[in-house]
Amino acid sequence: MRREATIRGLNLDIDSAATGHWHLGYPPDPRACRVALQHGLDASDLRARLVTREDFDRFDHILALDHSHLSYLRNLQPDGSKACVSLMLDHLPGRQGNAVADPYYGPDEGFEVTWQEVEESCRYLAEKELGPVEA
Numbered sequence: 804m805r806r807e808a809t810i811r812g813l814n815l816d817i818d819s820a821a822t823g824h825w826h827l828g829y830p831p832d833p834r835a836c837r838v839a840l841q842h843g844l845d846a847s848d849l850r851a852r853l854v855t856r857e858d859f860d861r862f863d864h865i866l867a868l869d870h871s872h873l874s875y876l877r878n879l880q881p882d883g884s885k886a887c888v889s890l891m892l893d894h895l896p897g898r899q900g901n902a903v904a905d906p907y908y909g910p911d912e913g914f915e916v917t918w919q920e921v922e923e924s925c926r927y928l929a930e931k932e933l934g935p936v937e938a
Contacts, residue, residue, distance in 0.1 A: 804817045804925040804928070804929065805817050805844075806843075806844075806922075806925075807925050807926060807928075807929035807933070808929070808933075810929075810936050811929065811933050811934070811936060811937075813933065816861065816862065818852075818858075818862070819849070819851075820851070820852050820853060820854035820855075820858065821851045821852065821853055821854065822853075822854055822872050822875045822876070824853065826851035826853075827851055827852065827853060828850050828851060829850065829851050830846075830847065830848075830849060830850060830851075831846050831849055831851075832907065832914075834906070834911050834914045835906075835914050835917075837911075837914070838914040838915050838917075838918050839918070842918060842922070854876065854879065856879060856880075856881050856884075858886070859879075859880050859881055859884035859885070859886040859888075860881075860884050860885055860886070861886075862886050863885065863886060863887065863932075864886060864887050864888075864889070864928070864932075865880075865886045865887070865888045865889075866888075866889060866890070866891040866894075866924075866928075867888065867889070867890050867891065868890075868891055868902060868903040868905070868921075869890075869902035869903065869905065870890070870902055873888065873889070873890055876888050890902065891903050891920070891921060891924045892920065892924055894924045894925075894927045894928040894931065895920070895923055895924045895927050896927065898920075898924075903917055903920050903921060903924075904916050904917050904920060905917070
C-alpha cells in the first residue's frame, strides 16, 4: 500500500500489526523479507506490534488476511470506531470472501504468491479510495 500511496504522491499512515502475542517484537519471516526486497521493499527493520483498539480510529481501513483474523478484529473493534474492517481480498474483484494464501508451511514460492495477492488487492483498494494514477 505504501507503493500505491507513493505512486499517487500521498503520505498516508500505513502500518501492519499482529493479532497474536507470539509475534511481538519479531521481524517478518526471512522468506517474506527476501520476496519484499525483490520487489523493492526492505522489511528487515520491521518488528511486529499488536493491533490495538486505538487502531480502529487511527486508520480508515483495517485489512485481515484470513477469516480468523477478521473475526478477531471485528470482536476487538470498539463500537462507533471509524475503521472499515474487511478481508484483504475483499478488495480484489472475483476474490471477495477469500483468505490470502498462507505461505508459512509451504515452499518458498508461496511467499511470492502471497505478495502478488496483497499487492493486487492494495492496487484495487487504492484505485477505489484514492483514484486512478495521474499520467
